[in-house]
Amino acid sequence: MKPERWQQLDDLFHSALERAPAERAAFLDDACAGDESLRKQVEALLAAHVEGGSFIENPALQVEARSLAMEEHQSAVGKTIGHYKIISSIGVGGMGEVYLAQDTKLGRKVALKLLPAGFTQDTDRVRRFQQEARAASALNHPNIITIYEIGQAEERHFIATEFIDGETLRLRMSKGMQFDEVLSVGMQVADVLTAAHAKVIVHRDIKPENIIHVRDTHQLQTKSSVKVLD
DSSP, X not given: OXXXXXXXXXXXXXXXXXXXXXXXXXXXXXXXXXXXXXXXXXXXXXHHHHHHGGGOSSOHHHHXXXXXXXXXXXXXXXXXXXXXXXXXXXXXXXXXXXXXXXXXXXXEEEEEEEOOGGGTTOHHHHHHHHHHHHHHHTOOOTTBOOEEEEEEETTEEEEEEEOOOEEEHHHHHHTOOOHHHHHHHHHHHHHHHHHHHHTTOOOSOOSGGGEEEEOOSSOOOSSOOEEEOO
């Protein structure tokens, strides 16, 4: 999906939400002006919103954001954003795609999170994207990912963080975990949340996918070490 098309879809979705359900069909008749593909996409988002309600883990717009980010994946790999050369994709999140990149100034690997180009004109999404980085950087904790930089280059907003060599807790769980390992992970995550709450910061999206189990390359650790993301 092109950024312009996404913006149009996003605007129509929110405009439709502001109307009573009985008024939405007439609104889409006028707004879509015979564009059946666009109308079906808006209706699909509305249906997902109604079905999921407040309990949906991945809101409709976050799912669409992942789709948009995936479409941009091929064009981003190999490019340089600021002084970061993108090497490969790490994963896709609700606010965009995360890449493994090389910091050409300091000669280190970083994780580079890019806000999709289609969202750059959305001031609310840009604000939330930047707020995420500021909240994390306000906390000094060994189990919270370190923020190196938040910036903008060539109209692309990015967050550069330390690169964690590891696997998500979800993947680690699928392989099986011993009781002492489960206890260690739980205590570390609880400690992170306690530190965040002390700074009046609420994570709002704690789940195994946002917890990285750090790979111990030296096999010197006596307990599991994790990093909390996002």
